[in-house]
Amino acid sequence: MATLYIVATPIGNLDDFSPRAVEVLKSVSYIACEDTRSSGILLKEYGIDTPTFSFHQHNEHQKVDYLVQLLDANQPVALISDAGMPGISDPGFLAVREAYQYGHKVTVIPGPDAATTAVVASGLPCDRYVYEGFLPHKKGRQKRLKQLSAEERTIIFYESPYRVIKLLEELNEHFDPGQWAAVCRELTKKFEEVVRGSLSELLTEFESRDELKGEFVIVVAPKGYDE
The missing domain is CATH 3.40.1010.10 (Tetrapyrrole methylase, N-terminal domain)
Structure with missing residues (x-):
């Protein structure tokens, strides 16, 4: 053995x-x-x-x-x-x-991983969370987002810089646009960034940027959570 x-x-x-x-x-x-x-x-x-x-x-x-x-x-x-x-x-x-x-x-x-690093850095509830990772690009994507919109635990998504705007648009469509969330980028690296706000605020923020780089983790607070 x-x-x-x-x-x-x-x-x-x-x-x-x-x-x-x-x-x-x-x-x-x-x-x-x-x-x-x-x-x-x-x-x-x-x-x-x-x-x-x-x-x-x-x-x-x-x-x-x-x-x-x-x-x-x-x-x-x-x-x-x-x-x-x-x-x-x-x-x-x-x-x-x-x-x-x-x-x-x-x-x-054991060692570092982006999911737990992001959920702790987000400042959102991390006592109960669900790791969703990358959503399917096509088949079943919208159905899955609709199911997740009722989730009562914090949700962790992974996304590439090329599709993060699309994901934020879909989250605003299927979730409450006022729902708290955080976008975490380049975790542990030189240009690490954690941006917190409502889903609608985050979409506006990242749509306004000329260029998006790095790996993204999007953390969405449980349904009904309010600061």
Whole structure:
């Protein structure tokens, strides 16, 4: 029985990488990376020269067999994504499931992730929240938004800079435009920004900007919440 390590990596600031994570990545036989080039920057920063192979959303169904073969050969493997916790909007679930099914051990090395960072930074209720991640681009999107409009927990969405205006427009359409929310951008990085206000105010604010950059997390307060 070998161990599959699920290792969280910094979501922006490389100083957030834990000593335990570095130790594990140096000790395993292989590191499965969402993108070996992106991960290479982090690994070089910490002097980690463990062999790597790619493991991303387009090849994970093929590469998971290789990953299990390594574990079967008693070679521990670590899985990392480009940023944050593997399995949260990134490959990871399939590897964990297969490792368990073949009798191996799974150990998670915790660390930063954008969802919990954003919900705490938002100043909105975080005792009960639901992680929605990226909404489907087409099929089922409007139906899902309508369902979420009745949610009594704080909701966390991920979105790209190219679609964040569209998401804010849809939230104003399906939710109460006066509902409290926060747009979090570039978390832990140099240009980190958390903008709070009503959904209508946030739409106006980001529509007025000439350019939108960075990764976005939109946090929407529970229905009926008022400050």
